Amino acid sequence: MTDTVSRTETARLAFDGRELEMPVLRGSEDEAAVDISKLRAETGLVTMDIGYGNTGSCTSAITYLDGEAGVLRYRGYPIEQLAGQSSFLEVAYLLIYGELPTRQQLDAFVSEITHHTLIREEMRHFFDSFPADAHPMAVLASGTVGMSTFYPDSWEIFDPDAVEITTLRLIAKLPTLAAWSFKKAIGQAYVYPRNDLGYSANLLHMMFAVPSEPYEVKPEVAEALDLLLILHADHEQNASTSTVRMVGSTHVNMYASISAGINALWGPLHGGANEAVINTLERIVKSGGDVAKYVALAKDPNANFKLPGFGHRVYKNFDPRATIIKRAADRVLDATGADDALFEVALKLEEVALNDEYFVQRKLYPNVDFYSGLIYRAIGFPKNMFTNCFAIGRLPGWIAQWREMIASSETKIGRPRQVYTGVKQRDYVPIEAR
Numbered sequence: 001m002t003d004t005v006s007r008t009e010t011a012r013l014a015f016d017g018r019e020l021e022m023p024v025l026r027g028s029e030d031e032a033a034v035d036i037s038k039l040r041a042e043t044g045l046v047t048m049d050i051g052y053g054n055t056g057s058c059t060s061a062i063t064y065l066d067g068e069a070g071v072l073r074y075r076g077y078p079i080e081q082l083a084g085q086s087s088f089l090e091v092a093y094l095l096i097y098g099e100l101p102t103r104q105q106l107d108a109f110v111s112e113i114t115h116h117t118l119i120r121e122e123m124r125h126f127f128d129s130f131p132a133d134a135h136p137m138a139v140l141a142s143g144t145v146g147m148s149t150f151y152p153d154s155w156e157i158f159d160p161d162a163v164e165i166t167t168l169r170l171i172a173k174l175p176t177l178a179a180w181s182f183k184k185a186i187g188q189a190y191v192y193p194r195n196d197l198g199y200s201a202n203l204l205h206m207m208f209a210v211p212s213e214p215y216e217v218k219p220e221v222a223e224a225l226d227l228l229l230i231l232h233a234d235h236e237q238n239a240s241t242s243t244v245r246m247v248g249s250t251h252v253n254m255y256a257s258i259s260a261g262i263n264a265l266w267g268p269l270h271g272g273a274n275e276a277v278i279n280t281l282e283r284i285v286k287s288g289g290d291v292a293k294y295v296a297l298a299k300d301p302n303a304n305f306k307l308p309g310f311g312h313r314v315y316k317n318f319d320p321r322a323t324i325i326k327r328a329a330d331r332v333l334d335a336t337g338a339d340d341a342l343f344e345v346a347l348k349l350e351e352v353a354l355n356d357e358y359f360v361q362r363k364l365y366p367n368v369d370f371y372s373g374l375i376y377r378a379i380g381f382p383k384n385m386f387t388n389c390f391a392i393g394r395l396p397g398w399i400a401q402w403r404e405m406i407a408s409s410e411t412k413i414g415r416p417r418q419v420y421t422g423v424k425q426r427d428y429v430p431i432e433a434r
Helices: 039-043 079-085 088-097 103-114 123-128 136-150 160-186 199-208 219-232 239-248 254-265 273-286 291-299 320-336 341-355 357-361 368-379 383-407
Strands: 006-015 018-026 032-034 063-066 071-074
Touching: 006 039, 018 039, 071 079, 071 088, 071 320, 079 219, 079 320, 088 103, 088 160, 088 199, 088 219, 088 383, 103 160, 123 136, 123 160, 136 160, 136 254, 136 383, 160 199, 160 254, 160 383, 199 219, 199 383, 219 320, 219 368, 219 383, 239 254, 239 383, 254 383, 273 291, 273 341, 273 368, 273 383, 291 341, 320 341, 320 368, 341 357, 341 368, 368 383
Parallel strands: none
Antiparallel strands: 006 018, 018 032, 063 071
8 A cells, every 4th residue: 555755856935035935745656735734833824725625624534535636435446336246344344444345354353243232321412402303414413422441441541452442343333333322313212232233234123113013124225325425435524524633633532532523413404415305306306396496496596495415625526436326326226116206306416517508618517416306205315414414434544534633643633723804903992981
């Protein structure tokens, strides 16, 4: 595995009669970055980059993403190959440990996770304390950080054994937390994990089984969910991953860092986008399926309407995950017999996006959120559970990024700069004189 950085080139900045030489870093895929770490100390300047779209916050050997070419690789492996041949837990192992496991390594990893799926019985009272209409993402984030109170060894963030057991516990227990947050929301009895089921099948069982009757997990549905988890597993330095790294840089435990990532993922501009897609598709179907009307609204600068699921902050080409998910959506709809009216509208919208000059010029291609919500919906997940499932998928990436961050000698506590635009110094005025 190549994870070295070249520093043989320099860039020059001229300012106020002075010239500063700064090293240029090149990664293993020839990505170039100007190292500005000494910029403020030597010139008094800071850079301004709203949203950090042009700022590298770390070096990382985990995920490579080329938005212009539509490329996504985990540890060097193309997402298309992993999605077609791997399992979610194998991909989780790859992301966390850097290499694909042998059969013996994978069996041991799966066995460890399988036997950590139960959460502490006291957590039942935790779930019971939330109101019935509590959003499952709020409950999931709270439950994740709450677990740290049961495992004080999680604070030993530089102890390899403590980090390892925390890693296994999080991967094993997050589906249980997610399922119980859903059961709480719908007023049903909590369902305990079954260790005779695979990872995705176990999540489905805890979500949809009830004590009064048997529930059989359809293999093709479990396979589709496993695929979605693989496609969500990591995505470089996105908002939630950067949050995990930022919070983790304070040396808080992994549970707290992952909980922060879950909260960041909740937003409709991030992991919550697939829920927004379904809301829009339902709106179009309800209004008679007039796709042209909503396309025109999206193109109208005065309409204040956007089509969610189109375009991406990084991808300026077709999102490679969207192509894979589109094929899977077709299979899941067939397997579940779900209503495909929304899928038909989605196909029409995609056709517009690929051929309409407005969308093509702006590179507004369908992204991973455009079809993932359709699969979640066909499986039976309510819309407020979509992002919970996304969080389970993204968990191995968050863990891998946290572990890489903690182990790196380059890591410093995250502390962006600003350019102050407020009032200059003034004197305090007593309240009687104001």
